[in-house]
Amino acid sequence: MAFLFRFLGRCVLALALLIPVAVSAAVGLVWWTLPPEHAEVRIPTLDAPVAVTLDTYGIPLIRASTEADGNRALGWMHARDRLFQMEMMRRGATGRLSEIAGTATLRLDRFTRLLGLAQRAEADFATLPEPTRAALTQYAEGVNAWITAHGRFAAPEFLILGAPEPWRPADSLLWAKVMGLWLSGNWREEMNRMRLVGRLPPERIAELWPRDTTQGRPDEAEQRAALPGLDRLAAQIPVFGIDAPLPASASNAWAVTAARAAGGAPMLASDPHLAFSAPILWYLARIELPEGRFLAGATAPGTPFVVIGRNRDLAWGFTTTQSDTQDLVYERAAGTGYATPQGPRAFTTRTETIAIRGAPSETLTVRETRHGPVLTDLDPAPRADGLMIAMAMANLAPNDTAAAGLLALNRGTTLADARAAAALITSPPQNMMVAARSGEIAMYLTGRTPLRRSGDGTRPFEGWNPGQGWSGFVPFDAMPHVENPTSGLLANANNRPSPPDHPVFLAASFPGSWRFQRAMALLNARPQHSTADFAAMQVDTLSLFARAMLPALATMPRPEGAAGAALDLLLAWDGQASAALPQPLIFNAFMERFGRWVMRTAGLAEDVHAPSQEFLAAVLDGRLAHWCGAAGCGPLAATALGEAVRAISREQGPDPAAWRWGAAHAARFEHPMLRFIPALAALTRMEVPASGDGDTLLRAGFRGEDFTAIHGAGLRAVFDLSDPDGTLAVIASGQSGHPMSRHWRDLLPAWRDGLVLRLDGRGTGGGSVVLRPQ
Secondary structure, eight states, X not given: OHHHHHHHHXXXXXXXHHHXXXXXXXXXXXXXTSOOSEEEEEETTOSSOEXXXXXXXXXXXXXXXXXXXXXXXXXXXXXXXXXXXXXXHHHHHHTOSHHHHGGGGHHHHHHHHXXXXXXXXXXXXXXXXXXXXXXXXXXXXXXXXXXXXXXXXXXXXXXXXXXXXXXXXXXXXXXXXXXXXXXXXXXXXXXXXXXXXXXXXXXXXXXXXXXXXXXXXOOOSOOXXXXXXXXXXXXXXXXXXXXXXXXXXXXXXXXXXXXXXXXXXXXXXXXXXXXXXXXXXXXXXXXXXXXXXEEEEEEOTTOSSEEXXXXXXXXXXXXXXXXXXXXXXXXXXXXXEEXXXXXXXXXEEEEEEEEETTEEEEEEEEEEOSSOBBGGGGOSSOOSSOEEEEXXXXXXXXXXXXXXXXXXXXXXXXXXXXXXXXXXXXXXXXXXXXXXXXXXXXXXXXXXXXXXXXXXXXXXEETTOTTSSEEEEOOGGGSOOEESOTTSEEEESXXXXXXXXXXXXXXXXXXXXXHHHHHHHHHHTOXXXXXXXXXHHHTOOBOHHHHHHHHHXXXXXXXXXXXXXXXXXXXXXXXXXOTTOSXXXXXXXXXXXXXXXXXXXXXXXXXXXOOOHXXXXXXXXXXXXXXXXXXXXXXXXXXXXXXXXXXXXXXXXXXXXXXXXXXXXXXXXXXXXXXXXXXHHHHHOEXXXXXXXXXXXSOEEEETTEEEEEEXXXXXXXXXXXXXXXXXXXXXSOSXXXXXXXXXXXXXXXXXXXOOEEOSSOOOEEEEEEEEEO
């Protein structure tokens, strides 16, 4: 027995010694994947040496003798700092996440395979102009130089996953494919409308999406009976916050002419609002070429272009147009194919095999009609009625030349060049804000906009009906572009970009214009603006939406106790959504609860429809008060306020004056994989109290009654064309995608405080790299 105890004791001791050794070895391996701050590297395809200087935040200044070498160097830097982010983008776009994540990502993989983004990227690459294909190939050469040299040590995540596959030039097109999908999601709205048929009268369904009455066309499509199985089908569609990569998106951009700028040349500001992640989507860089040419601003790892930025003569930014470029289509079976006006036609089919970690592979048969993929094939239950739903999406149309457009924009020198570049950006639908050093500004609408034979795109059309569907796309020159407005000001915050009398129909409804109104008020408040003024506008926290709703709350009887104190605070509030105030928390909690009660009163489950701010505004101000029922909106509002106050009290105590928006509303940035491992999630998560909300220029959107900010401006940029070094920008995380790097989160304090950095290429202290030909 004594021998047994001695043996067990030695085993325990050995185990106690082995655990720290194993942990130290693992930490050592991860540390080994950190890129060196100083290096000299050989890349076989380089034309000449390239010098890369890193500032204290790891932002590179790339000095190259040719544009081709600049592309290779940027690819190398992206791979050095963000290769796993690029890998996740590639896997997400090609439906290969389940290979590493298991069944948790299967719903997203099925949907992506159905869309065929990988096949479309390959086909588009083959048809791109040679200079664009060359740029994508050069970028891939830089990425692969890093992969070849480092293998599974290319980034810490690959220690587990194994060495990354080589980067192919067509892989860079996947980034725009994903953006095209998630920045134009009107088909989801149509799905929600269809699910409501039979549950609500048609006029009530229409009220849920308040129409833009200044411009529109009647919905001529006949209301069909609800298609059986829609709720079951909806359960197969990716949901943001669970398995989809991006939420409904928004952005701000504005520009002023030389006369309205303190420096005597146009200025432009852009802050795109997308999902928060660690690292953030954007990577800052400056690339200098001979003869004074340069590019500076925000790049997207996986692509060789400056997406939001400037060169010597032009600056540009983007906001989502919110135009309706997607329609659901009823298709009817005809024999083994489907019905068309010309008779039966065979499906285009392919078989997709999805590998799943820890489970057998799954086979998916994808069918496409002439309009697009058959969405109902995601429904596991067979249909007996012969009806299907396909998706017509402009962003899935062939010959997408968005990459050629971005390359032309990066090279452009005049407003005419920018206009020609915008015409090439076939997806997604965006408002491209442009400023030219010559003194001009403009806003061009990019992307393909369908020409509908009938209807307004709010309901599916019949694929076999010759009087319905699309007859093509609106010619670029016919779109409602704006050049050199007499006011000297341009702004867009996802409001309707076309004037009321413009003949091109873009969509039946648009988001509220509260952010746009605030931007224009600030632009008009000064005769001239500086870069500091523009940067301050980007972190403005005044909610005009909240201000507009407060008069309705003033009509409520004052409740007793904490709810009464909370109402008093709201009625004394000026609408500033500061993290240090209680009112933004009270207001947003009230609005969320009020919307839930309005839906309950109508007998709607929350998974069928989440009411928009535009709809709730119309309910509260009386235009749609009948949604509150016979008793009116007062009782519902009082109930909602009471519930909100009780919920906040449980978290922040009984005194409403002591509550703080920032305590509930933190901006959170998480690693896409490590967030599922509790200990590592806590170590890698970035979180700071956040001002603003979904309706302020400082966008900080949240989902439901969890007020954590998960959506906003991960990039803020200001460009002053009077100064070649006048590029100011900040991103929300850091330049590195390596959690052990000092550049993992070092830009977060500046982002939190509303600061921007000057990307003039003069910074040092972050290291240097020399890339040389083999």
